[in-house]
Amino acid sequence: MKKQLTKAEEDVMLLLWQLNKASVAELIAEMTAPKPAYNTVSTIIRILETKGFVDHEKKGKGYIYYPIINKKDYSKQSINKLMEGYFGGSFKSMVSFFVKENNVSVAELDEILKEINSEKE
Secondary structure (H helix, E strand, O other), rough: OOOOOEEEEEHHHHHHHOOOOOOHHHHHHHHHOOOHHHHHHHHHHHHHHHHOOOOEEEEEOEEEEEEEEHHHHHHHHHHHHHHHHHHOOHHHHHHHHHHHHHOHHHHHHHHHHHHHHHHOO
């Protein structure tokens, strides 16, 4: 999976990952105002199918869409691309940047390390 999503595609995928399965109308119902037109969301879904992120099943006269790419896998790919593109592939540089930009305290860093270590056990 090397394809990146546009902001609009990513917004639809985030909803689909949350809902697991949904029609275009159900996706629109979950969106914040101003809601996009039905045809706009339908077009985005078709693009996501072409890119291999979404598939569908027929239900009555319409379709129900579901993700075929797992959110964790896409997140990992996106983070790796961010790290390569902006931080020269250095995880340390990326983390250092986010720690500084978000004023993360030593206590918060310690908590993060404890959480990481507990997940390894």
